Amino acid sequence: MLKCKSFLVGxxxxxxxxxxxxxxxxxxxxxxxxxxFYHDNPEQQARWEKIGEMSAKSIGIxxxxxxxxxxxxxxxxxMDITTSRAPGLFKWWFxxxxxxxxxxxxxxxxxxxxxxxxxxxxxxxxxxxxxxxxTYAIPQDVSFWVWFYNKPLLEKYGFxxxxxxxxxxxxxxxxxxxxxxxxxxxxxxxxxxxxxxFQELMERVDAHFYNDLAVGKAHWTDEPAVEAMRIWSTMLxxxxxxxxxxxxxxxxxxxxxxxxxxxxxMGSWYSGTLRNAGLKSGEDYGITILPPITAKGKRAICTExxxxxxPKNSPQKExxxxxxxxxxxxxxxxxxxxxxxxxxxxxxxxPIERLAKTDPVQAYLLGEALKPYDKVLIRFWEVTPVxxxxxxxxxxQKVMAFPDKYIEALNEMEKTAAExxxxxxxxxxxxxxxxxx
Numbered sequence: 001m002l003k004c005k006s007f008l009v010g011x012x013x014x015x016x017x018x019x020x021x022x023x024x025x026x027x028x029x030x031x032x033x034x035x036x037f038y039h040d041n042p043e044q045q046a047r048w049e050k051i052g053e054m055s056a057k058s059i060g061i062x063x064x065x066x067x068x069x070x071x072x073x074x075x076x077x078x079m080d081i082t083t084s085r086a087p088g089l090f091k092w093w094f095x096x097x098x099x100x101x102x103x104x105x106x107x108x109x110x111x112x113x114x115x116x117x118x119x120x121x122x123x124x125x126x127x128x129x130x131x132x133x134x135t136y137a138i139p140q141d142v143s144f145w146v147w148f149y150n151k152p153l154l155e156k157y158g159f160x161x162x163x164x165x166x167x168x169x170x171x172x173x174x175x176x177x178x179x180x181x182x183x184x185x186x187x188x189x190x191x192x193x194x195x196x197x198f199q200e201l202m203e204r205v206d207a208h209f210y211n212d213l214a215v216g217k218a219h220w221t222d223e224p225a226v227e228a229m230r231i232w233s234t235m236l237x238x239x240x241x242x243x244x245x246x247x248x249x250x251x252x253x254x255x256x257x258x259x260x261x262x263x264x265x266m267g268s269w270y271s272g273t274l275r276n277a278g279l280k281s282g283e284d285y286g287i288t289i290l291p292p293i294t295a296k297g298k299r300a301i302c303t304e305x306x307x308x309x310x311p312k313n314s315p316q317k318e319x320x321x322x323x324x325x326x327x328x329x330x331x332x333x334x335x336x337x338x339x340x341x342x343x344x345x346x347x348x349x350x351p352i353e354r355l356a357k358t359d360p361v362q363a364y365l366l367g368e369a370l371k372p373y374d375k376v377l378i379r380f381w382e383v384t385p386v387x388x389x390x391x392x393x394x395x396x397q398k399v400m401a402f403p404d405k406y407i408e409a410l411n412e413m414e415k416t417a418a419e420x421x422x423x424x425x426x427x428x429x430x431x432x433x434x435x436x437x
Contacts, residue, residue, distance in 0.1 A: 035088030088316030095382025207300035253277035272342025
């Protein structure tokens with residue numbers, strides 16, 4: 001079990017600075033009660049402010065959103081939630097990243113919230129947010145990792161969606177010959193995105209191995225991982241990717257519209273980003289799930305659940321839990337998410353027919369495209385311990401800059417995995433590759 005003391009390692013100096021910040025308290029303004037919400041999406045601040053105003057009118061509880069950039073946000077959360085400065089609610093990720101807080105005793109039990117308000121939520125969502133029988137989070141959004149494609153571009157050159165991996169590679173080669181970027185997967189300003197191509201390749205090479213690697217039952221230097229990295233290295237050297245400084249919010253939508261980008265691997269939530277940038281769902285872009293690379297990658301897809309957690313140490317936690325019930329069960333909150341954030345609903349309040357009128361590609365995904373995919377995997381960001389993810393981000397970025405160094409990168413991740421799993425009591429003996437592998 002992770003102890004609070006070890007949880008704070010590396011953040012002590014930040015804590016000294018944050019001691020200057022006054023404690024958060026529940027604020028009364030007439031009949032309106034306000035609680036603080038931390039999030040890492042400054043571009044969404046205006047929308048969170050609107051949802052706070054909506055809940056104030058609806059239930060007399062106003063959410064006061066406080067935005068941070070991703071990197072300082074992660075450190076700030078880990079410090080504040082150990083004290084009475086903890087906000088009433090904060091945005092996070094499930095899987096191992098949430099387990100840190102649970103094992104440290106810092107996350108509030110939200111089982112009662114779900115019992116009262118979660119009956120209409122899609123099956124499986126609550127289970128994904130439950131550990132040892134206790135539900136510690138509510139969903140912000142539920143997404144599947146798919147490939148967005150430039151519909152007019154494929155139609156211009158007479159391409160159908162690829163039915164085999166070789167067909168996909170042939171399309172990328174053609175686009176490269178025309179000076180068109182095949183795939184939007186770049187550095188940009190978002191370090192977290194470095195894992196995406198590994199995830200997308202690994203699940204298509206061997207979905208079962210993907211899960212074993214995540215929990216320390218397989219090695220980073222085993223052949224399936226080597227094969228995934230080898231394929232990525234070859235794709236990088238062939239120039240299939242967009243310029244490395246391209247940004248997924250600001251640049252990819254423009255590149256779609258100007259016809260200079262063909263595909264973008266991203267969570268289905270990205271449909272909202274494209275729509276907010278002025279693209280039309282079903283006209284300017286579509287959604288597809290790429291074919292497997294081997295038979296062991298058939299019918300596999302990754303899922304992601306953005307979550308809200310209530311800190312156990314927050315003086316605002318009871319107010320935040322009342323707001324969480326409203327968020328889970330209110331039709332007006334569901335409509336707001338669909339209209340403002342462009343997120344597909346994860347509850348049964350908004351029917352698929354309603355979604356089809358505003359975002360037909362997501363309606364197609366949820367209504368038809370996902371039916372054959374019975375191997376649902378957790379997104380790489382959450383599926384394995386945080387130190388392994390963080391190390392992999394550094395190594396993946398190196399590979400993106402120097403594709404021939406993928407063996408070196410795998411060895412470095414293997415060393416980190418051996419250390420992390422040993423700390424967790426998992427038998428894992430590092431196996432390193434020679435440079436000539």
